[in-house]
Amino acid sequence: MIEQLPNIIILNIIKSVDNNVDLICLLLTCKRLYYNIRQQYSGTLQFRHIRYLLEYHQPNEWLIKSIKTFNLQSFKSLFNNALSNQILVSDNKNKQSFNSHLVNNNNDNNNLTIPPPDNISLTIYLSTKLDDIIAPSTTTSIDINSQVNTPLPSTLLQGIDNLRHLSISTEYTSAERICKLPDTLKSFTIYYDKPSCVEGGDVFPLGLETLSLSSNFEPITLNSLGLGKLKSLKSLDIAPVIITESLPLFLSSPSSSSPSSSYFLPISLTSLYIVFECTVPSNFFQSLVSLESITMRLTCSEIMIMIAEPPWPWISPTSIFSIPLNCFHVNYPTSL
Structure with a gap:
């Protein structure tokens, strides 16, 4: 039947x-x-x-x-x-290439007996430059595990119809600003050496939902990133940061017309991991009313935090915390 x-x-x-x-x-x-x-x-x-x-x-x-x-x-x-949709391009003897024949000659589908599969996930392990890599047009995810000493070549991302995820998880040492990222990108991760590669205020696609910026070398200036424009951003992992612009000490409400944390971070955030190498502005978290979880690390020798009209009822207004510690770790509950 x-x-x-x-x-x-x-x-x-x-x-x-x-x-x-x-x-x-x-x-x-x-x-x-x-x-x-x-x-x-x-x-x-x-x-x-x-x-x-x-x-x-x-x-x-x-x-x-x-x-x-x-x-x-x-x-x-x-x-x-x-x-069939998983590709590994590698010159590492411990990681043998897999389906690498789909790379470089795939954007001209007429040369292929079978068109490239949908939703390709491309992982790159190369000790050489990435200039010769051309990802298939149906690639949706790229993970780069090579140390990138030169600017990321724009040719790597050209011709991709719907790239959703890009990760540079091994040290990105180039100081030049990263090439234009596709508007389709939803998730971006980079481990950088010089923060100048992502600074400027217009590096990240406006539809980005997940962003991770990290370094073990130089802190990044939070107000140089233009993150407040990313109205779809839900998850942010950023470390370490400094803030070079001051905010008003008190705000009447998150909807106030005065500058607030939304000037630095979008109010759409639901998850935040952040490491400060500066004094935290008193009302930094005030407008982040959508937060469900937050992890904060403080690496200054002494941090003074003053919370005014906090969005979390379990913290009393105008509470003052003086933290004379080299490292401090806070995990807030998910029911903020």
């Missing part, structure tokens, strides 16, 4: 199965159906939650051994399809 259902419905049923064991059981109960569908839709059927790279971008040794050991027979195409 199931064979009488339209193929599109059957495909939706198969794609809704999230567990690989359940998926195999379903397909084994309908061998003829699976055989017929596989002939026409072999490129769309795949296993779930299979990653070539694990946390910290380490190769999945279990997966590599499984590919060499087990005979998947009729399910091999599902296995291959699950990995």
Whole structure:
């Protein structure tokens, strides 16, 4: 009876199965159906939650051994399809390249027998420059784990239709401002040496939702970043920062027309991790009324914080905290 259902419905049923064991059981109960569908839709059927790279971008040794050991027979195409959108370009002997043939010649799809898969995740481990890397047009995520000593080449991002995530997790040492980031970007992470690479007020796409800026060298000037413009930003991880502009000591409300923390940070933030290397302005957090969690570290020799009309009821107005510590760590509850 199931064979009488339209193929599109059957495909939706198969794609809704999230567990690989359940998926195999379903397909084994309908061998003829699976055989017929596989002939026409072999490129769309795949296993779930299979990653070539694990946390910290380490190769999945279990997966590599499984590919060499087990005979998947009729399910091999599902296995291959699950990995088809994962690319690793590497010259590291401990991290063997994977699907790297899709890089550099892929934007001209006429040269490919099969168009590049959707939602490509590209990871780069190279000791050389990135100038020769051209990402596939269907790339949605790029993770760069190479030390970047020269400006990030704009050619790496050109021709990508819908890049959502970009991460430079190994030291970015170039002092030049980073190239224009795609407007489609939702998540951006960079570990930098010189803060000038992201300063200027117009570096980040306005639709950004998650941002992480970190360095072990030089603090970044918070008011030089233009973060207040990022009205969609939900999560911010930034360290260390200094503030070179003062704010009014008291504000009547978060909607006040006077400058407030929204001048530095958007009121849309729900999660904030921040490290200060300066005195924290008294009303810095006042307008961040959407915050659900905050982690703050203070690295000055002595910090004076005065809270006036705080958005958190468990802190009394005009409370004063003097913290003569070299390092202080605060975890606020999620029910601020």
